[in-house]
Amino acid sequence: MRELVDTRTVLIGGEAGQGLVTVGQLLSQALVRAGWRICVTQTYHSRVRGGHNTWAIRFGAGEIGAPAETIDLLVALDQESIALHRGELAAGALLIADEGLDPQGTAGLRVPFAKLAAARQANVAALGVAGTLLGLLEELLAAGVEEMFGKKAPDAAAENRRALAEACRWTAEAGASFALPERPAAGGASRAMVNGNEALALGALSAGLRFYAFYPMTPSTSVSLTVAAHAAALGVVAEQAEDEIAAVNMAIGASFAGAPAMVATSGGGFALMVEGVSLAAMTETPLVVVVAQRPGPATGLPTRTEQADLEFVLHAGHGEFPRALLAPGNPEECFLLARKALFLAEMSQGPIFILTDQFLADSYRAVEPFEVRALPAVRAGHEGDVAAPYRRYAFVEGGVSPRLLPGRTQHLVVADSDEHTEDGHITEDLAVRDRMVAKRLAKLDVLRWEVLPPRLEGAAEGALLLVAWGSAGAAAAEAAAELRARGVAAATLHFTQLWPLDPQQFLATLRAAGRVIFVEGNATGQFERLVRRETGFEATGHVRRCDGLPITPAYVLRALAAQGMA
Amino acid sequence: MVTIADYGKYETAWCPGCGNFGILGAMKAALAAAGLAPHQVLFVSGIGQAAKAPHYLNANVFNGLHGRALPAATGAKLANPALKVIVESGDGCTYGEGGNHFLAAVRRNIGLTVVVHDNQVYGLTKGQASPTSDAGFVTKAQPEGVHAEPFNPVETAVALKANFVARGFAGMPEHLAALIGQALAAPGFALVDVLQPCVSFNKINTYAWYRQRVRELPAGHDPTDWTAALAAAARWGDEIPVGVIWRGSRPAYEEHVPALAAGPLVGREMDRERLAAIIEHLR
Ligand SMILES: Cc1ncc(C[n+]2csc(CCOP(=O)(O)OP(=O)(O)O)c2C)c(N)n1
Numbered sequence: 147m148r149e150l151v152d153t154r155t156v157l158i159g160g161e162a163g164q165g166l167v168t169v170g171q172l173l174s175q176a177l178v179r180a181g182w183r184i185c186v187t188q189t190y191h192s193r194v195r196g197g198h199n200t201w202a203i204r205f206g207a208g209e210i211g212a213p214a215e216t217i218d219l220l221v222a223l224d225q226e227s228i229a230l231h232r233g234e235l236a237a238g239a240l241l242i243a244d245e246g247l248d249p250q251g252t253a254g255l256r257v258p259f260a261k262l263a264a265a266r267q268a269n270v271a272a273l274g275v276a277g278t279l280l281g282l283l284e285e286l287l288a289a290g291v292e293e294m295f296g297k298k299a300p301d302a303a304a305e306n307r308r309a310l311a312e313a314c315r316w317t318a319e320a321g322a323s324f325a326l327p328e329r330p331a332a333g334g335a336s337r338a339m340v341n342g343n344e345a346l347a348l349g350a351l352s353a354g355l356r357f358y359a360f361y362p363m364t365p366s367t368s369v370s371l372t373v374a375a376h377a378a379a380l381g382v383v384a385e386q387a388e389d390e391i392a393a394v395n396m397a398i399g400a401s402f403a404g405a406p407a408m409v410a411t412s413g414g415g416f417a418l419m420v421e422g423v424s425l426a427a428m429t430e431t432p433l434v435v436v437v438a439q440r441p442g443p444a445t446g447l448p449t450r451t452e453q454a455d456l457e458f459v460l461h462a463g464h465g466e467f468p469r470a471l472l473a474p475g476n477p478e479e480c481f482l483l484a485r486k487a488l489f490l491a492e493m494s495q496g497p498i499f500i501l502t503d504q505f506l507a508d509s510y511r512a513v514e515p516f517e518v519r520a521l522p523a524v525r526a527g528h529e530g531d532v533a534a535p536y537r538r539y540a541f542v543e544g545g546v547s548p549r550l551l552p553g554r555t556q557h558l559v560v561a562d563s564d565e566h567t568e569d570g571h572i573t574e575d576l577a578v579r580d581r582m583v584a585k586r587l588a589k590l591d592v593l594r595w596e597v598l599p600p601r602l603e604g605a606a607e608g609a610l611l612l613v614a615w616g617s618a619g620a621a622a623a624e625a626a627a628e629l630r631a632r633g634v635a636a637a638t639l640h641f642t643q644l645w646p647l648d649p650q651q652f653l654a655t656l657r658a659a660g661r662v663i664f665v666e667g668n669a670t671g672q673f674e675r676l677v678r679r680e681t682g683f684e685a686t687g688h689v690r691r692c693d694g695l696p697i698t699p700a701y702v703l704r705a706l707a708a709q710g711m712a
Numbered sequence: 713m714v715t716i717a718d719y720g721k722y723e724t725a726w727c728p729g730c731g732n733f734g735i736l737g738a739m740k741a742a743l744a745a746a747g748l749a750p751h752q753v754l755f756v757s758g759i760g761q762a763a764k765a766p767h768y769l770n771a772n773v774f775n776g777l778h779g780r781a782l783p784a785a786t787g788a789k790l791a792n793p794a795l796k797v798i799v800e801s802g803d804g805c806t807y808g809e810g811g812n813h814f815l816a817a818v819r820r821n822i823g824l825t826v827v828v829h830d831n832q833v834y835g836l837t838k839g840q841a842s843p844t845s846d847a848g849f850v851t852k853a854q855p856e857g858v859h860a861e862p863f864n865p866v867e868t869a870v871a872l873k874a875n876f877v878a879r880g881f882a883g884m885p886e887h888l889a890a891l892i893g894q895a896l897a898a899p900g901f902a903l904v905d906v907l908q909p910c911v912s913f914n915k916i917n918t919y920a921w922y923r924q925r926v927r928e929l930p931a932g933h934d935p936t937d938w939t940a941a942l943a944a945a946a947r948w949g950d951e952i953p954v955g956v957i958w959r960g961s962r963p964a965y966e967e968h969v970p971a972l973a974a975g976p977l978v979g980r981e982m983d984r985e986r987l988a989a990i991i992e993h994l995r
């Protein structure tokens with residue numbers, strides 16, 4: 147069961163273009179290399195320069211899956227960061243800001259950045275100051291700076307290292323101190339730093355992904371960039387399509403021809419892909435679709451987070467066909483569920499979905515490096531002998547017909563988006579239609595055998611049970627841990643698979659609980675409603691968030707208190 | 713040896729006398745002449761009367777969505793460049809619903825042979841205007857006549873430097889078979905736009921109308937002269953040239969994709985050591 151972790155939060159605030167992401171990445175990486183666990187939350191505006199952006203790192207010795215709402219160390223790269231975040235500072239918090247900025251009464255270090263570094267390296271100087279305060283060794287910080295700049299621009303690397311050294315020396319002399327949380331045990335320093343989207347891409351690649359098509363859309367883009375970065379080395383085609391309609395149809399074409407395929411997008415792009423989802427179902431072509439959620443409708447809040455596309459994805463596509471929806475809650479699950487999605491797509495010969503969201507997509511964590519050497523990969527298509535004449539849609543027990551690949555045998559493979567005969571040709575024979583519908587729906591059993599059970603943390607009997615899915619799970623679990631620490635019987639039930647559901651896995655738990663509260667990042671309680679539809683179970687209440695920010699443990703606790711629940 | 717008979721004979725859902733029959737015959741003849749066996753060929757089509765053509769011969773077939781044949785074919789070609797991928801669909805499908813994909817596929821110069829049944833009308837939905845309908849064309853959906861400027865696919869493909877651009881006529885099947893044969897042999901994107909009489913819904917652009925206007929390109933036409941090709945492509949009206957209008961020499965898209973240097977994606981094993989090294993790098 148989850149313990150409360152002693153954590154601190156560093157928030158770096160500034161305008162886009164000030165090098166804030168660089169400081170954030172380097173500082174996060176150094177913390178991970180020093181053995182800490184992290185949970186990064188990024189906020190940014192839908193613009194390339196200016197605006198107010200933040201990179202918040204919550205760190206501690208144990209696992210952390212949700213952001214905190216207070217700041218212990220505020221690294222303000224501009225005046226606005228002080229004005230906006232002054233009110234969020236925890237007791238004893240420190241401010242790091244240029245001596246030219248007005249600290250507005252906050253305690254901290256007023257740093258003569260102009261003396262320490264040229265304006266271009268001010269962000270690396272800030273890294274030096276913050277890193278030193280956090281007890282990170284200069285060598286550790288310098289290694290990160292070298293890796294980031296060294297290869298591309300040796301001159302810039304040297305200048306940055308000088309700025310870093312100056313800043314570290316200045317901070318040590320300034321004599322400020324920062325109270326670190328409980329230290330991590332030895333041995334954590336070998337962890338890797340990944341965010342949800344990177345983990346998802348790596349999971350898919352490890353499962354044998356061969357073809358990936360995309361049209362850029364925040365917050366799915368980093369899945370695309372991760373696949374594209376490694377495509378040449380791993381023998382994968384990553385194609386930027388002319389639009390999402392092309393992307394999904396390309397993936398289906400590639401998959402039909404034998405390349406395990408995936409697309410990633412966000413709500414608006416997925417809206418365009420929906421006809422393709424039906425095509426994958428009708429042609430029985432394996433396809434993995436990643437939907438990185440952001441607030442809608444339409445273009446919504448392009449860079450914020452939400453969990454409001456569950457019902458859309460669950461029902462996307464015309465006609466009736468089987469599908470599965472997976473919803474990872476952290477990067478490890480992103481890796482594992484991306485793998486599972488590729489296998490399920492091949493096993494069920496149809497569309498499988500992964501729902502992630504901006505918070506998780508952009509949230510860096512320290513993870514045990516994924517061990518991929520021994521992991522199996524998907525094999526596309528059927529390899530044994532098949533009866534001649536070959537029939538792509540042969541009526542077989544369970545509905546999963548042998549899938550041959552075009553051009554790989556002497557057999558001809560015929561697939562059709564129209565209703566079709568067993569051999570793939572267009573038909574308007576309504577008796578055949580009836581049997582084909584049944585054959586396609588029978589494949590739901592393949593998915594039902596594999597349903598991931600929700601994870602229960604704590605004892606549900608008579609307790610306050612928080613039910614959450616996807617990235618909200620960690621906030622709910624931490625809120626429950628906090629409640630337990632206060633003497634309230636509380637537990638969490640976290641779903642990483644949203645469809646199909648197997649009520650046998652969780653209905654008894656819901657019934658045994660004293661009160662059941664659904665915690666989700668949308669305004670209407672989509673998962674709560676889905677569970678009610680499937681089981682008839684009525685929740686006691688809910689905590690919902692739709693202002694574009696991730697659900698935090700404090701948000702859950704406040705909402706429970708407001709409802710008199712805890 | 714591959715023969716026309718290998719490509720079979722099927723009953724069709726087309727109207728008697730339709731120009732589609734001429735194209736189907738020419739296609740089979742071209743495939744046999746090219747020595748391509750049915751299992752080496754993948755037909756990808758969209759939706760429409762023309763898009764049913766691949767069902768009427770022996771080959772691998774992916775009959776996808778209206779307008780989306782080109783992206784599906786692009787994916788299949790990238791997955792397995794060893795396949796001879798032929799896209800066959802109508803003018804509404806390829807230039808209307810699929811207009812953006814057409815532009816993108818030409819620009820990519822992906823190695824597809826694209827044969828468009830251009831009947832200047834929507835057949836399957838019973839006679840609405842298509843992007844290639846001439847101005848003034850009256851239909852039930854356009855009772856005042858088409859106002860939009862017709863799309864000239866041949867001119868567009870030449871302008872964007874598709875590797876091979878030809879115009880054929882369903883009423884000249886031998887000539888058409890030769891054009892398709894050359895398109896099959898060309899690397900990169902090859903377009904054969906085929907004038908195809910729709911005897912049910914296009915009472916203007918009939919066999920007789922086309923016969924009066926269609927002229928083989930003069931022997932002196934140099935398909936590698938881009939300016940001359942553009943001029944020939946633009947010609948429409950009293951005289952409509954057919955033949956190979958333009959030949960480019962850009963390398964096919966799939967030759968530029970690093971992952972394909974080691975052969976088709978299909979059937980390849982994942983390189984776990986390389987992936988492990990990538991993950992190692994995240995520490
Ligand atoms: C998304 C979508 N929109 C509309 C249709 C209906 N539809 C089917 S065929 C067709 C037009 C076909 O015209 P064309 O491509 O010129 O082929 P033809 O039938 O003339 O051979 C349309 C609009 C469809 N199937 N899908």
Ligand code: SF4
Pocket residue numbers: 725726727729730731732761762831835836909910911912913
């Ligand atoms: S509707 Fe026109 S194009 Fe379609 S089969 Fe009949 S004649 Fe041919």
